[in-house]
Amino acid sequence: MGALGLYARYARASIKGQMQYPASFVFLTLGQFLSTIVEFIGIAALFSRFQNLGGWTLAQVALFYGTVNISFALADMIARGFDVFGPLFVKTGEFDRLPLRPRATVLQLLGHEVRLMRLGRFLQGALVLAIAVTLLDLSWGLPEITLLLCTIGGGVAFFLGLVVLQATLAFWTVESLEVANTLTYGGVTAAQYPIEIYSNWFRQFFTFVVPLSCVAYFPIVAILGIDDPLGWPRWFLYLSPLFGFLFLGISLLTWRLGKRHYASTGS
Amino acid sequence: MPQINVQDLSKTYRVAERRRGLVGLWRGLFYRTHREIEALKGVSFSLDRGELVGIIGPNGAGKSTLIKILCGILMPSSGACEIDGRVPWTDRIRHVARIGVVFGQRSQLWWDLPVIDSFNLLRDIYRVPEVRFRPTAENLISLLRIEQLLHQPVRQLSLGQRMRCDIAAAMLHSPSILFLDEPTIGLDANSKLALRDFIKNLNRDNGVTVILATHDVQDIGAQLLLLLQPLAGLVDIPYRIYFAHLSAGAAIAGIALQISWTVLFIVLGRLLLMHTMRRIQIQGG
Numbered sequence: 021m022g023a024l025g026l027y028a029r030y031a032r033a034s035i036k037g038q039m040q041y042p043a044s045f046v047f048l049t050l051g052q053f054l055s056t057i058v059e060f061i062g063i064a065a066l067f068s069r070f071q072n073l074g075g076w077t078l079a080q081v082a083l084f085y086g087t088v089n090i091s092f093a094l095a096d097m098i099a100r101g102f103d104v105f106g107p108l109f110v111k112t113g114e115f116d117r118l119p120l121r122p123r124a125t126v127l128q129l130l131g132h133e134v135r136l137m138r139l140g141r142f143l144q145g146a147l148v149l150a151i152a153v154t155l156l157d158l159s160w161g162l163p164e165i166t167l168l169l170c171t172i173g174g175g176v177a178f179f180l181g182l183v184v185l186q187a188t189l190a191f192w193t194v195e196s197l198e199v200a201n202t203l204t205y206g207g208v209t210a211a212q213y214p215i216e217i218y219s220n221w222f223r224q225f226f227t228f229v230v231p232l233s234c235v236a237y238f239p240i241v242a243i244l245g246i247d248d249p250l251g252w253p254r255w256f257l258y259l260s261p262l263f264g265f266l267f268l269g270i271s272l273l274t275w276r277l278g279k280r281h282y283a284s285t286g287s
Numbered sequence: 288m289p290q291i292n293v294q295d296l297s298k299t300y301r302v303a304e305r306r307r308g309l310v311g312l313w314r315g316l317f318y319r320t321h322r323e324i325e326a327l328k329g330v331s332f333s334l335d336r337g338e339l340v341g342i343i344g345p346n347g348a349g350k351s352t353l354i355k356i357l358c359g360i361l362m363p364s365s366g367a368c369e370i371d372g373r374v375p376w377t378d379r380i381r382h383v384a385r386i387g388v389v390f391g392q393r394s395q396l397w398w399d400l401p402v403i404d405s406f407n408l409l410r411d412i413y414r415v416p417e418v419r420f421r422p423t424a425e426n427l428i429s430l431l432r433i434e435q436l437l438h439q440p441v442r443q444l445s446l447g448q449r450m451r452c453d454i455a456a457a458m459l460h461s462p463s464i465l466f467l468d469e470p471t472i473g474l475d476a477n478s479k480l481a482l483r484d485f486i487k488n489l490n491r492d493n494g495v496t497v498i499l500a501t502h503d504v505q506d507i508g509a510q511l512l513l514l515l516q517p518l519a520g521l522v523d524i525p526y527r528i529y530f531a532h533l534s535a536g537a538a539i540a541g542i543a544l545q546i547s548w549t550v551l552f553i554v555l556g557r558l559l560l561m562h563t564m565r566r567i568q569i570q571g572g
Contacts, residue, residue, distance in 0.1 A: 021411045021414060025411070026411055026412065029408060029411050030408070033397060033400055033404060033408055036400065036404070037397070037399035037400055040399060040440075113393070114393065116355070116360055116390070116393070117390075117393065117395060119359070119360045119379060119383070120358060120360060120383050120388050121383060121412050121413070122380045122381070122383050122384035122412070122413060122414075123380070123412055283360065283361060283362045283376060284361075284362045285300065285301070
């Protein structure tokens with residue numbers, strides 16, 4: 021059985037495990053949907069008072085908002101194993117179990133849990149995205165739809181990369197570092213708005229240090245069909261989601277390094 | 288040709304030294320002193336296919352370290368090791384596909400799932416074809432008497448039941464070597480006996496090489512005994528490793544050593560008990 025088939029088997033097992041407590045699943049999902057949608061209602065309320073934010077309309081912001089939330093929800097749904105890696109695997113010594121099986125450790129950790137409650141955030145993102153699409157009156161041809169899907173894919177890869185980095189650090193620090201949460205949750209909150217509204221150093225951090233803008237701001241500007249207020253060329257806007265995948269690739273390389281360190285220290 | 292060849296295997300851990308007090312904690316953030324602990328020193332041996340080997344020795348003697356190295360999840364500091372022509376830690380995926388491992392303290396199974404679901408997942412993880420999987424699984428299930436447990440979630444099993452399922456899980460892909468790290472820990476007398484029998488039969492009837500680390504010498508009906516012993520019984524002091532490719536005489540010596548420890552503990556315990564009882568009597572009278 022190939023890697024994908026095995027992943028599907030892991031996912032089925034995890035879902036079956038969670039469905040032992042169906043009420044808990046329903047309430048957690050609903051809870052997450054409501055708590056995240058409230059945030060968007062707050063933004064909408066602000067816009068009804070101020071009309072626009074540095075020239076951006078509510079419908080435009082909704083497109084950024086919906087896309088980044090969908091990406092994050094999907095990544096968070098599958099990356100649970102990496103998220104709890106420090107306390108649940110390294111600290112307890114449970115990690116030893118994974119290299120004892122003839123499969124990639126990354127695959128086994130992805131298969132650790134498919135976190136169904138994240139559907140709540142996913143539904144919220146999808147709803148906001150739907151609102152944006154109805155309000156915006158854009159022409160949705162094949163290139164736009166492809167670019168949107170690539171943006172979401174690149175976003176998933178990007179957030180996955182962040183969590184893998186966080187897990188890699190746990191090989192040295194044992195505990196998962198809370199610093200990483202500032203990048204994931206903080207990143208989501210920041211990328212819900214067009215990054216053009218932030219000050220220069222902040223923008224540059226989220227472009228050159230962690231390429232968050234490449235999987236949110238740049239491609240969505242291209243979808244909106246406007247010229248980038250920051251002045252990046254059009255061809256770059258289309259290519260930018262690739263940096264999300266590149267980021268994940270680099271994270272996986274450091275993961276290997278961490279594994280080697282673990283194999284030589286055993287703790 | 289021997290199946291397992293180990294030459295001069297050593298493992299040294301570097302441990303960060305902790306300082307006492309707040310000042311020490313603060314200084315520890317910036318620079319650390321390291322202490323080296325020798326967990327294994329110069330272990331050499333070779334084993335043929337189908338042997339049953341016990342590794343005994345007190346806590347901290349390096350039993351688990353040795354097993355982890357042989358399983359390929361830990362790299363030694365120096366020395367060489369070859370198992371069926373593979374170097375365990377460089378050839379991990381190919382190596383672990385051909386061995387089975389049971390850690391007494393840690394379960395291989397999925398906590399929330401029925402046992403049979405874990406078995407089926409392991410079948411796919413190890414790429415065992417259904418035609419080979421079915422008879423192997425059925426055989427293990429009946430030998431270990433776990434038919435009744437298959438549809439219970441693992442979290443509901445008792446320790447003895449879980450251990451039987453864990454051993455079945457480790458054998459589903461018909462490995463040629465089985466590693467067991469303290470498999471009888473925490474089990475009652477009956478479960479221990481059943482487990483020992485199963486392991487012995489597995490070795491005798493199927494020719495599986497068994498390597499078993501334990502505190503309990505009775506676990507081993509072994510032809511061979513590997514003794515790991517710390518130099519002065521203290522954890523921090525470098526260990527000297529005794530290795531014996533043993534004849535019956537040496538095995539008896541090893542067992543006698545263990546028995547004499549046990550006797551010593553019992554005698555001391557008795558004396559202490561008598562002492563306290565006398566004091567109670569004095570106070571009561």
